[in-house]
Amino acid sequence: xxxxxxxxxxxxxxxxxxxxxxxxxxxxxxxxxxxxxxxxxxxxxxxxxxxxxxxxxxxxxxxxxxxxxxxxxxxxxxxxxxxxxxxxxxxxxxxxxxxxxxxxxxxxxxxxxxxxxxxxxxxxxxxxxxxxxxxxxxxxxxxxxxxxxxxxxxxxxxxxxxxxxxxxxxxxxxxxxxxxxxxxxxxxxxxxxxxxxxxxxxxxxxxxxxxxxxxxxxxxxxxxxxxxxxxxxxxxxxxxxxxxxxxxxxxxxxxxxxxxxxxxxxxxxxxxxxxxxxxxxxxxxxxxxxxxxxxxxxxxxxxxxxxxxxxxxxxxxxxxxxxxxxxxxxxxxxxxxxxxxxxxxxxxxxxxxxxxxxxxxxxxxxxxxxxxxxxxxxxxxxxxxxxxxxxxxxxxxxxxxxxxxxxxxxxxxxxxxxxxxxxxxxxxxxxxxxxxxxxxxxxxxxxxxxxxxxxxxxxxxxxxxxxxxxxxxxxxxxxxxxxxxxxxxxxxxxxxxxxxxxxxxxxxxxxxxxxxxxxxxxxxxxxxxxxxxxxxxxxxxxxxxxxxxxxxxxxxxxxxxxxxxxxxxxxxxxxxxxxxxxxxxxxxxxxxxxxxxxxxxxxxxxxxxxxxxxxxxxxxxxxxxxxxxxxxxxxxxxxxxxxxxxxxxxxxxxxxxxxxxxxxxxxxxxxxxxxxxxxxxxxxxxxxxxxxxxxxxxxxxxxxxxxxxxxxxxxxxxxxxxxxxxxxxxxxxxxxxxxxxxxxxxxxxxxxxxxxxxxxxxxxxxxxxxxxxxxxxxxxxxxxxxxxxxxxxxxxxxxxxxxxxxxxxxxxxxxxxxxxxxxxxxxxxxxxxxxxxx
Numbered sequence: 162x163x164x165x166x167x168x169x170x171x172x173x174x175x176x177x178x179x180x181x182x183x184x185x186x187x188x189x190x191x192x193x194x195x196x197x198x199x200x201x202x203x204x205x206x207x208x209x210x211x212x213x214x215x216x217x218x219x220x221x222x223x224x225x226x227x228x229x230x231x232x233x234x235x236x237x238x239x240x241x242x243x244x245x246x247x248x249x250x251x252x253x254x255x256x257x258x259x260x261x262x263x264x265x266x267x268x269x270x271x272x273x274x275x276x277x278x279x280x281x282x283x284x285x286x287x288x289x290x291x292x293x294x295x296x297x298x299x300x301x302x303x304x305x306x307x308x309x310x311x312x313x314x315x316x317x318x319x320x321x322x323x324x325x326x327x328x329x330x331x332x333x334x335x336x337x338x339x340x341x342x343x344x345x346x347x348x349x350x351x352x353x354x355x356x357x358x359x360x361x362x363x364x365x366x367x368x369x370x371x372x373x374x375x376x377x378x379x380x381x382x383x384x385x386x387x388x389x390x391x392x393x394x395x396x397x398x399x400x401x402x403x404x405x406x407x408x409x410x411x412x413x414x415x416x417x418x419x420x421x422x423x424x425x426x427x428x429x430x431x432x433x434x435x436x437x438x439x440x441x442x443x444x445x446x447x448x449x450x451x452x453x454x455x456x457x458x459x460x461x462x463x464x465x466x467x468x469x470x471x472x473x474x475x476x477x478x479x480x481x482x483x484x485x486x487x488x489x490x491x492x493x494x495x496x497x498x499x500x501x502x503x504x505x506x507x508x509x510x511x512x513x514x515x516x517x518x519x520x521x522x523x524x525x526x527x528x529x530x531x532x533x534x535x536x537x538x539x540x541x542x543x544x545x546x547x548x549x550x551x552x553x554x555x556x557x558x559x560x561x562x563x564x565x566x567x568x569x570x571x572x573x574x575x576x577x578x579x580x581x582x583x584x585x586x587x588x589x590x591x592x593x594x595x596x597x598x599x600x601x602x603x604x605x606x607x608x609x610x611x612x613x614x615x616x617x618x619x620x621x622x623x624x625x626x627x628x629x630x631x632x633x634x635x636x637x638x639x640x641x642x643x644x645x646x647x648x649x650x651x652x653x654x655x656x657x658x659x660x661x662x663x664x665x666x667x668x669x670x671x672x673x674x675x676x677x678x679x680x681x682x683x684x685x686x687x688x689x690x691x692x693x694x695x696x697x698x699x700x701x702x703x704x705x706x707x708x709x710x711x712x713x714x715x716x717x718x719x720x721x722x723x724x725x726x727x728x729x730x731x732x733x734x735x736x737x738x739x740x741x742x743x744x745x746x747x748x749x750x751x752x753x754x755x756x757x758x759x760x761x762x763x764x765x766x767x768x769x770x771x772x773x774x775x776x777x778x779x780x781x782x783x784x785x786x787x788x789x790x791x792x793x794x795x796x797x798x799x800x801x802x803x804x805x806x807x808x809x810x811x812x813x814x815x816x817x818x819x820x821x822x823x824x825x826x827x828x829x830x831x832x833x834x835x836x837x838x839x840x841x842x843x844x845x846x847x848x849x850x851x852x853x854x855x856x857x858x859x860x861x862x863x864x865x866x867x868x869x870x871x872x873x874x875x876x877x878x879x880x881x882x883x884x885x886x887x888x889x890x891x892x893x894x895x896x897x898x899x900x901x902x903x904x905x906x907x908x909x910x911x912x913x914x915x916x917x918x919x920x921x922x923x924x925x926x927x928x929x930x931x932x933x934x935x936x937x938x939x940x941x942x943x944x945x946x947x948x949x950x951x952x953x954x955x956x957x958x959x960x961x962x963x964x965x966x967x968x969x970x971x972x973x974x975x976x977x978x979x980x981x982x983x984x985x986x987x988x989x990x991x992x993x994x995x996x997x998x999x
Contacts, residue, residue, distance in 0.1 A: 162193050162383055162385075162421060163191065163192035163193040163195075163196060164191050164192050164193065164878075164879065164880065164881050165385060165421070165423055165878075165879045165881070166385065166421045166422075166423065167881055169421060169602065170193070170196075173383075174196065177196070177198070182198045182199070182369055182373065183196065183197045183198050183199075184197060184198065184199045184200075184201065184366055184369060184370070185197040185199070185200050185201070186201045186203055186208075186211060186358075186366070187200075187201075187202070187203070187387070188202065188203060188204065188205040188874075188876055188942075188954060188956070189876075189878070189906070189941050189942055189956055190202070190940070190941040190942075190943075191941065192881075199362070199365060199366060199369065200362075201358050201362050201363065201366050202357065202358055202362075202943060202945075203356040203357060203358050204355075204356050204357045204874060204945050204947065204952065204954060205835075205874055205875075205876040205954060205990055205991040206391060206834065206835040206838070206874075206990065206991030207355050207356040207357075207832065208387075208388060208397045208400070209393065209396060209397055209400050209830045209831065209832045209833075210347065210351070210352055210355040210356050210832040210844070211352055211356050211358060211363070212397070212400040212401055212404055212830070213344050213347035213352075213400060213830065213832060214347045214348070214349060214351070214352035214363060214367070215366070215367050215370060215404055216340070216344045216347065216400070216403060216404050216407065217344040217345065217347040217348065218349070218364075218367040218371070219367075219371055219404065219407050219408065220340070220341050220344065220407070222371055224371065225371065225407070225408075228375060228376075230375050230376040230409060230760065231375070231407070231408070231409060233754065233755065234409035234751075235337070235406070235407060235409070235818075236328070236330060237755060237805055237815075238406075238409075238412075238751055238805075238807055238808070238815055238816060239336075239406050239407075239815050239816045239817070239818050240336050240813060240815050240816070240817050240818060240819060241330055241335065241336050241337035241340075241818055242326040242327055242328055242330055242335055242336070242337070243288055243324050243325070243326050243335065243336050243813070243819075244288065244289040244324065244325040244326060244327060244332060244334045244335050244336075245286070245287070245288060245289060245334050245335075245336065245339060245819065245821070246285055246286075246287055246288070246289050246334075247289065247334065248260065248285045249285045249286055249334075249339075249828075250285070251339065251342065251343055251829070252343065252827075252829075252831050252845060252847075253342055253343060253345075253346075256845055256846040256847065257831070257833075257842070257844070257845025257846050257847025257851075258847050258851050259281060259285075259286070259827050259828065260285040260286075261281045261282035261283060261284065261285050261286070262279060262280075262281055262282075262851055262852075263279060263280050263281070263282060264278065264279040264851065265277060265278060265279060265280070275505050275506040275511055275854070276506070276510065276511060276514075276854030276855055276856045276978075276980065276985075277852065277854055277982065278851070278852065278853060278854070278855055279851045279852045280825070280852055280982075281825060281826070281827070281852060283821075283822065283825075283828075286820075286821050286822075286828045287821045287822075288324035288325070288821055289324065289325045289334065290321060290322040290323065290324050290325060291322035291323055291325065292322060312460065312474035312478075312696045313474075313797065315457055315460055315461060315464075315474075316460070316464055316466050316471050316474070316797055317466060317797060318461070319461065319464065319465070319466040320466045320467075320797075321466075323794055324813065336818050336819040337818070339819060339829070340403070340818050340819065340829065343829050343831075346844060347832075347844075349363055349364055349367075351843065351844065354843050354947065354948055355832065355843050355844065355947070356945075357945025357946065357947055357952070370408070371408070374408035374409060374410055375408075375409065376760050376761050377761045377763060377764070378415075379409075379410050379413050379414065379415035379416035379764065380405075380408065380410055380415075380416065381410070381415060381416055381417055381418070381419060382401050382405065382417075382418045382419070383418075383419040383421055384397075384398065384401070384418070384419070384420065384421065385420070385421040385422075385423060386423070386989075386990070387878075387990055388401075389986050390986055390987055390988060390989040390990040391835065391981065391986075391988050391990055391991060392833070392835060392836050392849065392850050392853040392854075392979060392980060392981050392982075392988045393826060393830075393831075393833055393850050393853075393981060394981050394984075394986050395824060395826075395981060395983045395984065396824070396826060396827065396830040396831070397830070398418065398420075399820065399824065399830055400830035401418055402418060402816075403818050403829075403830065405417065405418060406816045406817075406818055407818070409751075409760075411748060411751060411816055412746065412747065412748035412749050412750065412751025412752055412781075412807055412808075413746075413749075413751060413752045413760065413764065413766065414746060414752065414764050414766045415764065417746070417747075419602060419603075420602065421602055422601060422602045423879070423885075425592065425599045425601075426598070426599040426600050426601075428600040428601060428602060428604060429598070429599065429600030429606075431443075432600055432604075432704060432706060432707065432740065433676060433703070433704050433707070436508075437503060437506075437507035437508055438503065438506075438507075438508070438984075440480065441480055441676075441703050441704035441705070441706075442476055442480070442704045442705040442706045442707075443706070444463070444473070444476060444477060444480070445459075445463050446502075446503050447459060447497075447500055447501070447502045447503070448502055448503050448504070449502040449503065449504045450503075450504060450505060453502065455494055455497060456477070456478075456481075456494040456495060456497040457494075459477070459497070460473060460474055460477070465812045466797055466798075466801075466812070467796075467797065467798065467801035467802065467812045467813070467814075468798070468799065468801070468802065468809060468810055468811055468812045468813070468814060469798065469799060469809045469810050470810060470812070471797050471798035471799075472691075472694070472798065474696035475691075475694040475695055475696045475700075475705075476691070476694060476702075476705040477696075478495050478695070478696045478697070478698060479678060479694045479695070479696075479700045479701055479702035479705065480702065480703060480704070480705070481495040481496050481497065481500070482495065482681060482698055482700065482701035482702075483652065483675060483678065483701045483702060483703040484496060484499075484500065484651065484652065484703075485499060485647070485650045485651065485652065486650065486652040486701070487681075488650035489650075489698065490698065491697070491698060495698060496647070496650060499646050499647030499650060500647065501647070506854075506985055508984070508985040509531075509534075509535075509985070509987075510535065510854070510856060510978050510980055510985055510987060511856070511985065513531065513539065513540050513543045513978075514543075514856050514858070514978065516543035516544070516546055516547065517539060517542055517543035517546060517858075517860075518546075519546050521543075521546075521547065522547065522548045522549070523547055523548055523549040523550065523551075524544075524547055524549075524550050524551070525551045525553070526550065526551065526552045526553070526554075526560055527553045527554075527589075527622065527625070528553070528554065528589075528622070529560070530554075530558045530559055530560050530885070530886040530888050530962070531543075531544065531560055532544065532558070532559035532560040532562075532563040532567065532962070532971075533559050533560075533886045533887075533959075533962045533971045533973055534886070534973055535973055535976045535977070535978060535987045535989065536860070536861055536929050536930075536973065536974075536976055536977055536978050537930075537971045537973040537974045537976075538568075538569065538860070538929070538930055538974055539858070539860045539861060539929075539978065541563050541567050541569070542860065544560065544563055544564075544582060545563075545564070545575070545580045545581075545582055546582075547581075547582045548581065548582065548583065549582065549583045549584075549585070550582050550583070550584045550585070551585045551587060552584065552585070552586050552587070553586075553587040553588075553589050553622070553625055554586075554587075554588075554589050554888055555588075555589050555591060555619075555888065555889060555892075556888060556889075556892050556964065556965070557586065557964060558886075558888045558962075558964060559886070559962040559963060559964050559971070561584060561586045562963075562964060564577055564580045564582060564584055565577045566963055566964075567963070568963070568970075568971070568974075587620065587625065588617065588618060588619040588620070589619055589620065589621070589622065589625075590615035590619045590620060590621040590622075590624075591615070591619075592609070593609070593611070593612040593613060594611060594612070594613055594614065594615040594619070594621065595611055595615075595621040595622075595623060595666075595669070596608070596609065596610055596611050596669045596670075597609060597623070597669050598669075598673060598719045600740075603739060603745065604739045604740050605736075605737045605738065605739040605745075606707070606710055606718075606719040606737055606738050606739070606740070607719055607737040608717060608719040608720040608737075621666065623666065623667050623669060623672070624663070624665055624666050624667070627653075627655060627665070627666075627667040628665050630651070630653045631653065633648055634648055634649070634651060634653055636648075637649055652675075655667035655668055655671045655672055655675070656668065657671075670711075670717060673707075673710065673711050673717065673719070674687065674711045674714070675701075675703050676702075676703040676704050676707045676710075676711075677702065677703075677707060677708055677709065677710050677711035677712070678694070678700060678701050678702025678703065678705075678708050679700070679701060679702075680693075680699065680700055681698065681699055681700060681701050682699065687711055687712050687713050687714060687716075688700060688702060688708050688709070688712065689709060689712040690708055690709040690712070690742055691705045691706070691708040691709065691741065691742070693708075694708065706740040706741045707740055709738070709740075709741075709742055709743065710738045710740070718737070718738035718743070719737055719738050721735050721736060721737055721738065722736060722737075723735035723736060724736055730777060731777040731778075732745040732746070732777050732778040732779075733745070734778070734779065742779050743779050744778060744779040744780075744781050745778050745779070746766060746767075746778050746781070747781060748781055748807050748808050748809070748816075749766055749767040749776070749778055749780065749781045749782075749807075750767060750774070750780065750781055750782040750806075750807035750809075751807035751808075751816075752764070752765070752766040752767050752768075752776075753766075753767060753768045753769065753788070755788060755805045756769070756788055756789070757769025757774070757787075757788035757804075765777075766778055767780050767781070767782070769787070769788050772785070773785050774786075781807075781809065782807070782809065783799055786799075786804050787804050788804040788805055789804055789805075790803060790804035791803055791804075792806070792814075801814075802814035824983055825852060825982045825983050826850055826852045826853075826981070826982050826983065831845070832844050832845075833845075833847065833848070833849045833850045834848055834849050834866065835849065835988055835991040835992060836849050836850075836853060836855065836863055836977065836979040836988055836992070837863055837864055837866075837871070837928075837977070837979075837991075837992040837993040838866050838867075838874075838991075838993065839866070839867060839868075839871075839872050839873065839874060839947075839950075839952055839993055840866065840867065840947050840948055840950060840952060841866050841867065841948070842866075843947075843948055848866055850981075850982070852982045853979060853980065853981065853982060854979065854980040854981070854982055854985060855978070855979045855980075856978040856979075858978070860929075861929070861977060861978045861979075862928040862929065862977075863928060863977055863979065864928050864993065868993070870995060871926070871927060871928065871993040871994055871995050872952075872953070872993070872995065873911070873952075873953045873954065873955055873993065873994050873995065873996060874952060874953070874954040874955070874991060874992075874993060875925070875927070875954070875955050875956070875957065875975065875991075875992055875993065875994040876954065876955075876956050876957075876990050876991055877956070877957055877958070877959045877972055877973075877976070877989050877990065878956060878957075878958055878959075879958060879959075879960070880900055880958045880960060882896050882899045882900035883896060883900055883958070883960035884960070885960070886959070886960065886962060887960040887961060887962060887965060888964075890960065891960065891961070891962070891964070891965030891966055891967055891968075892965050892966055893966070894966050897965070897966040897967040900960075901967050902934075902935055902961075902967060902969055903932075903934045903935065903957070903958070903960075903961045903969030903970055903972070904934050904935045904936065904937045904957070904958070905923050905925055905934045905935070905936060905937065905955055905956070905957050905996065906937045906939055906941060906942050906955060906956045906957070907923075907936060907937070907938060907939075907942060907953070907955045907996065908938070908939070908940065908942045908943055908944055908953065908954075909938055909939075909940060910943075910944050910953070911944065911953040911955070911996070912936065912938040914953075915996060915997060915998060916998050917936050917938065917996070917998050918936065918938070919936055919937065919938040920935055920936060920937075921935070921936045921998060922934075922935065922936070922998070922999040923935070923936045923996050923997070923998065923999055924996070924997050924998075924999035925955075925957070925975065925994055925995070925996050926975075926994060926995045926996075926997075927975040927976075927977075927992065927993065927994045927995075928977075929974065929975060929976065929977055930974030930975055931974070932970035932971065932972065932974050932975065933970055933999055934957065934969070934970065942954055942955065942956060955994065955996060957972050958972070959971075959972035959973055959989075973989075975992070975994060976988075976989050976992065977992060
């Protein structure tokens, strides 16, 4: 965090000055480690084993088993008491896999490039319920022009019998007992054997975390791509969430899990997404393969009858009205047929596989540098198969110049005249050269103002995107083809009202007002919050979670900069605006006990005052719902939850220790080795995730566990002085002087074994490629004793390429096309290599 998120790291340091303990768990000793009270070294890719050990330690702790706070929080605010189906089988029963595993040959299913090697049928992971009845049909879609049935009838048809529970938490099929059995083998001794972390250090971490959790104290966890870039990355994060729920650290101040963002608005780019699999507000992208043929089909497949997602029809219809305006009417499913549908996994890795197979004709590459990205030689091969490539960036990146300066061109393996791709470079304005909003780690929107004019013919991202839409609408204006009606009806009018604006530049505040939403009648009144959204077409809102940031024409709340008084303990509600509803702590109903009283007066945050929920934050709960209101099994939405159900987005109102839905690779986190590892899995017969994604190609080879040709673990990381692939930092001479060349960190023990001297040249090789770097011999990296075997680990930053003031080899020549099954994130944080003096 100190290295990659230095501005945010000031807050842990301020907490440390106030007496907090700072723990760092990481494969490398870094600047963060140097500031920590306790450093726990782990082998890259073994975080679930470490976290699972903490869970096992907590579950067997006398304090946890006797403290009324933990018992009340877990029993009532999690699904610990819920029973799971009798036919569910755990990894403990099946030696490393869950029930329902289907395996494939050739690594393909349905769409040629999705990479699945296996998939789970998740039916056995579901809750045991009262006598199941046949679901009420949501009905065939009415004929065109017919009046639609109310959506609440459809939502009601999704109701299922109540899940069975055991309030005593003793039934072997209740979630708590399943969790206990699942993590029983994650002992301190096993943690040391798998992760390499000394047992004494692990126990010190475990006791510190437990001691700092409870009624009066909370512990927070922070992570970034060190937890995501694995074939089981979401499970790592889920494992931490499970631990935090057991410790009562969710929904309470000073608790939670912080997903650190390394970009100014990476949170915003998932909220208002640049992703393939979701649309605004984390709604599932409509699919041509799923049961999404009509709007009603989509809602029947994706909506929930209980919890706040029962409002999905309001979110979705208002979104479609934002897309297609007056043309979106009940008679045409609010333009549902016009909306793009995905046909499988269209994320980065399968897209480039398809590109390499000649299935993609052109690419708009904006703020990305795939020529230096994962398995970089494969990605450059894919770029050479395009008919056309548009690169919009601040500088001539490696992607813009791959056709005449790539390593394979320099080596004479590829001739520029043989590459058919026509490359266009659009010079881009920097972010400080335009107005707009950032959404940061804590979901807060803050406005930034234009600081300077862009030089020459550089254009901003909003200009490019808006003008592309304007030209596409003009192109399709005269078409009579049904498929082009979506472009014709697309609402795309963001022309500036102020004189003297940059020609063609959209009015950014108009875009934010559109995202916020408004009543569709005259006058078009801005919406004050998402509770005003309707499913009848009377409201428009591009992103329901952002509704409320612009409640009136002159009230852009992202511009607010009014801090709380220094002596006031609050949530800084007048500084910027955080989604949803300017709420700074999600699920904050959990900061109070069953009766609505603060668990701790010292950490009071949200509480019931006898008439309504109040506190220092916006309550994440129906404001006037008494904490003693009982659940109504026949109701929809939040009326189906009790007044003591803090997790309003979950269908059962509680946090999930066990995940019956949502994740494709298991209802509980399980330690697997990375797709490439120097050792066998010490916990299960199953070596790696049985449902990871792998693209089986000759130019994407992987090696089996323990391959002697590649004996070392390698992990990649970022530096403070550079930014991502270097496209924004390697052109800066001051930053280049601070960090001038590529290096590899390795321990003194490995350097001595290989005859490598500090600053000497090293050759690093994986099954995909080979590069050179300078050696940085340092005790920041240490060898581990894993299963009786000495395992060395090396680390490399990945900021270099052949363009810029300083240049170096591309580290991603080494990485593979292998990914997590949920979100297709690559595994760049743990694979294998060999190193030798060069």
